[in-house]
Amino acid sequence: MTTVRLFGERVSFRLHARTLWVCLALLVVTACALGAAMMLGDYPVPLSDALTAVFGDGSRMAELFVTRRRLPRALTAVLVGVALGVSGAVFQSLTRNPLGSPDIVGFGQGASTGAVLVLLVFGGGTTQTAAGAFVGGLLAAAVVYLLALNRGAHGYRLVLVGIGVSSMLIAFNNYLVTRADLNDARAATVWIVGSLFERRWPEAVLMAVAVAVLVPLAVVLGRVLSILDIGDAGATGLGVRVERARLALIVVAVALTAVATACAGPVAFVALVAPQVARRLTGSPGPGLLPAGLLGGALLLISDLVAQRVTSPGELPVGVVTGAVGGVYLAWLLAREWRSGRG
Template sequence: MKPLRTRAGLSVRFDPRALVVGGLLCAAVLAASVVLIGTGDFEIPAADVIRTLLGNGEPAHQFIINDLRLPRVLVGLLVGAALGLSGAIFQSISRNPLGSPDIIGFGQGSAVGALTVIVLFQGSARDVALGSIAGGLLTGAVIYALAWRQGVHGYRLVLVGIGAAAVLTALNGYLLTKAHIVDAARAVVWLTGSLNGRDWEQVWPLLWLCAVLVPLVLSRARALRMLEMGDDVAYALGVPVERTRLLLMAAAVLLTAAATAAAGPVSFVALTAPQLARRLTRSPGPNLLPAALLGGTLLVTADLAAQRLFGADTLPVGVLTGLLGGVYLLWLLVTERKAGRI
């Protein structure tokens, strides 16, 4: 960390490596997004994509890019950023690398809410999104209440969440067995996690929610770093522990539920993005912004790989993130066991 003093006497500390990593991630996600926009049955060169995004493209390119492909990429960026940020929050609060929303039940809770709307009420896409958010919030409240005992201990939160995830996964299976064949097929497609067919109706709600929650979470970054040191240390440093923890958990649950509502339960992005961000920046603390940038980069890159390696729109992005994330989880468990932490 290096101090930077202004003429007015203000002092700001910054990490040069974190700034470089953040800049490289921004460049990477922009490059991947441009390539992804140009990918499809009708290939568009990167130069034409940039020209069209700046408003100087051909009419055919404007329709393909602005109406069909740009919303998909924006949903991918926002979903990845929301999952990366929520994963960083949960891992910092629990002080556990396994404290990810798709490990401790919040993603499964959102899926239960969405499946309930699909299977029992045959709801529209908007109803499914609202059901996903309601399911995520209800799951968050239940897990927080069950994990509470004179405060919320990190390992207790993870253990309660893993148990809740198992119950919710079984409930998802039960709902699928009771569904009609058409509703079951629709539910399975949604449960896979995909960016196919996403349009501006998914972009705007997620964009507004991120515009409110991301600055709120970033403004609590210092308090979250204090929480990583333990409740007693945070109290001594003047942090209102329970109020801060509850606020950040509510924001993380909302981000997870909104991301799940927009793209389905895309697995393991929330687990891997914060861990990789810490390894890249080598900086202490939650690394909230690098985690969000890396989450967006991972999801867009995974969607690009799914289209380039397997043909356009043939492999949902959730399948690829699940495969890669499962390998990462096994590696994480092995390293944590060798370190004696599990």
């Protein structure tokens, strides 16, 4: 049993050996991907020169490409992936449903709607678009929660209501794009898919602050997730204020999703895939917030590297790559469930 102090509160948890090794392996993979992200590009930079540039002693060209362009983009990818992975783990645990991730139940689409409205209707810039995405994600979450609230916002109801709200928001976003000027519509479409193009230090710093504050808060609040798995009646009997705990977890998870979407757009499937794959890798009971976050960071960074190089000298939006990976995983998951059902 290990005890740490977060936000002035003692938090105890068990260290699962396999989970620890998986987390260490994911950190190594992420570090290797970060090195590749700094090296690769139209202007290749050796790893030694890239590391020198990071510490301020590199050549002018290395500093331009590494510290001003590649490193902030790579760090943004990792931090966005961490936020989405943790958020997805919280929602899947709350809903007790593998489809209960924020991009499936409408929170990501709400952020998209807020950003697209600002971009196409009000002609806002980057900062205003990010703010619109944040507000849109929070409003969509509030609408889904209130519509699903009927003597407790139970998991299956959240998922069903969220899918319905998501479908309406997708239709509304498509309508806005079809009515927009061609150049604005192209920019909005790239944003809707999810992209890390031209992400710089402001986005990286914003994500770093959000992750530093919200992920530890999710870990503290996440202690009740395993208790909620036994059902509302059982959790109440153990002294958990169910709706208060559920609402607090939803607020934190939605905030993680909204900030991530504001910085990178509604990147598909990371929040869906990362928690499930992490759970299979660790073999550990419980929500597994930290492994899900680390896997989400590694997955999004590697996907962005693929998106940059697969059509070089151009690049794809990273959401295209994560959508392809997530689609394959979802098809495999459905096929596996179908075979197990027949068996």
